[in-house]
Amino acid sequence: MKYELMHRNLPTAVIEIDETKGFIKKIESIYEPDHLPVGTTDDTGKTNRNSVNEWWLNRSIPVYRPGLVKMLYLFEFSDPAQLLLRCHGLSLSDQYWIRPAGNDLSWEKINFFDNSFSEDVGDYLFGLNNHKYNMDFSSPDCTTNGNLKKRWKIIDGKRYLIKGGDLQEPFNEVIASKIMDQLDIQHVPYSLSRIDDILYSLCEDFVKPETDLVPAWMIIQTRKKRNETSAWQHFVDCCNDLGIPGTVEFLDRMIVLDCIIANEDRHYNNFGALRNAETLEWLGMAPIYDSGSSLGFDKDDWEILSGRYTFSKPFRRYHEEQLNLVTDFSWIDFRPLSNIREIIHETMSPELKIGKTSERRIEMITEAVQTRINYLSDVAENSFV
Numbered sequence: 001m002k003y004e005l006m007h008r009n010l011p012t013a014v015i016e017i018d019e020t021k022g023f024i025k026k027i028e029s030i031y032e033p034d035h036l037p038v039g040t041t042d043d044t045g046k047t048n049r050n051s052v053n054e055w056w057l058n059r060s061i062p063v064y065r066p067g068l069v070k071m072l073y074l075f076e077f078s079d080p081a082q083l084l085l086r087c088h089g090l091s092l093s094d095q096y097w098i099r100p101a102g103n104d105l106s107w108e109k110i111n112f113f114d115n116s117f118s119e120d121v122g123d124y125l126f127g128l129n130n131h132k133y134n135m136d137f138s139s140p141d142c143t144t145n146g147n148l149k150k151r152w153k154i155i156d157g158k159r160y161l162i163k164g165g166d167l168q169e170p171f172n173e174v175i176a177s178k179i180m181d182q183l184d185i186q187h188v189p190y191s192l193s194r195i196d197d198i199l200y201s202l203c204e205d206f207v208k209p210e211t212d213l214v215p216a217w218m219i220i221q222t223r224k225k226r227n228e229t230s231a232w233q234h235f236v237d238c239c240n241d242l243g244i245p246g247t248v249e250f251l252d253r254m255i256v257l258d259c260i261i262a263n264e265d266r267h268y269n270n271f272g273a274l275r276n277a278e279t280l281e282w283l284g285m286a287p288i289y290d291s292g293s294s295l296g297f298d299k300d301d302w303e304i305l306s307g308r309y310t311f312s313k314p315f316r317r318y319h320e321e322q323l324n325l326v327t328d329f330s331w332i333d334f335r336p337l338s339n340i341r342e343i344i345h346e347t348m349s350p351e352l353k354i355g356k357t358s359e360r361r362i363e364m365i366t367e368a369v370q371t372r373i374n375y376l377s378d379v380a381e382n383s384f385v
């Protein structure tokens with residue numbers, strides 16, 4: 001079936017979508033090449049169907065998401081990408097959507113930033129309302145990726161992402177937020193929320209109705225990487241070409257944070273840049289989000305302190321190595337981190353109360369973080385010599 005790919009109210013291209021699988025079969029015509037998703041055009045300016053399709057499918061819920069396969073089976077979907085067709089592909093992270101060709105539906109009428117949306121998918125994925133047969137799939141939950149259990153909810157008129165994780169992730173998001181508060185690093189604030197005795201992290205939508213979050217994996221597709229160019233340099237070159245301000249300063253801060261919290265999952269979909277969806281002006285790198293796969297989240301207590309089997313992403317394999325890419329440490333004031341013990345203890349105490357962690361584990365995490373702060377502080381000091 002033919003659809004128009006829309007960017008807010010601007011028809012950008014006509015595409016043909018396979019209804020049985022949800023993927024883009026064909027790009028029929030392009031009206032606004034500059035408004036196509038970033039990185040979907042090759043060096044010669046030609047739009048690549050595979051790249052557009054990769055971008056489109058990346059909007060769908062990954063099959064590993066808890067509860068998804070059962071929901072697909074029950075409602076007879078053969079692929080999570082089919083859910084994109086049931087919500088016009090609308091998301092709360094950018095301004096793209098689709099409408100059947102010939103339809104004059106407007107963005108104002110259906111976008112999820114200003115209009116409410118169905119809770120059915122979120123309820124289903126959270127194990128509530130599992131017996132509903134007349135599901136309304138019109139929800140940004142259908143277009144939010146990431147493996148962890150999650151849903152969007154409107155609370156007091158604001159859109160919040162509620163995210164689970166059985167391995168300490170909600171607590172880690174909050175600890176990372178507090179560390180970034182202390183270091184004055186721009187970030188998405190996370191807090192804890194309890195639903196039916198399960199703890200989740202809660203963060204407000206940082207994308208506005210006029211902005212797009214463009215993940216780093218799309219940015220690095222905007223030019224060909226030469227073999228002799230490092231991954232860090234390639235990312236910086238792409239950002240400079242596009243005109244994204246403040247990239248190196250942002251990377252310095254992200255690498256430092258990830259070293260402190262021993263983040264193991266800063267892949268290219270876990271950071272990005274923001275642009276104005278109408279003027280296409282780049283606003284800068286997005287505030288730091290998704291830092292939960294850290295602080296030894298999947299490790300046994302004894303492994304946390306040793307730091308063994310702790311790998312970094314996206315530029316180097318080890319944090320110590322990745323730290324060599326930091327161009328400037330002069331902005332870091334380590335003094336506000338002197339209360340790191342309180343930060344970790346106060347944040348993790350709800351988990352202690354529900355018996356999901358131990359004093360010993362909290363102590364191990366604290367000691368490991370303190371050790372990394374001391375290491376970082378030495379590296380920073382030596383960088384001035």
Ligand SMILES: Nc1ncnc2c1ncn2[C@@H]1O[C@H](COP(=O)(O)OP(=O)(O)OP(=O)(O)O)[C@@H](O)[C@H]1O
Nearest residue numbers: 092093144145146147148203204205206207269290
């Ligand atoms: N506060 C937010 N505002 C807008 N979009 C967001 C926000 N938080 C997350 N997103 C979008 O939702 C996606 C999934 O969220 P997130 O990365 O936090 O989930 P995750 O399950 O932890 O991911 P992963 O699989 O990387 O562990 C992000 O890649 C981003 O596109």
Ligand SMILES: [Mg+2]
Nearest residue numbers: 146269270290
């Ligand atoms: Mg993520």
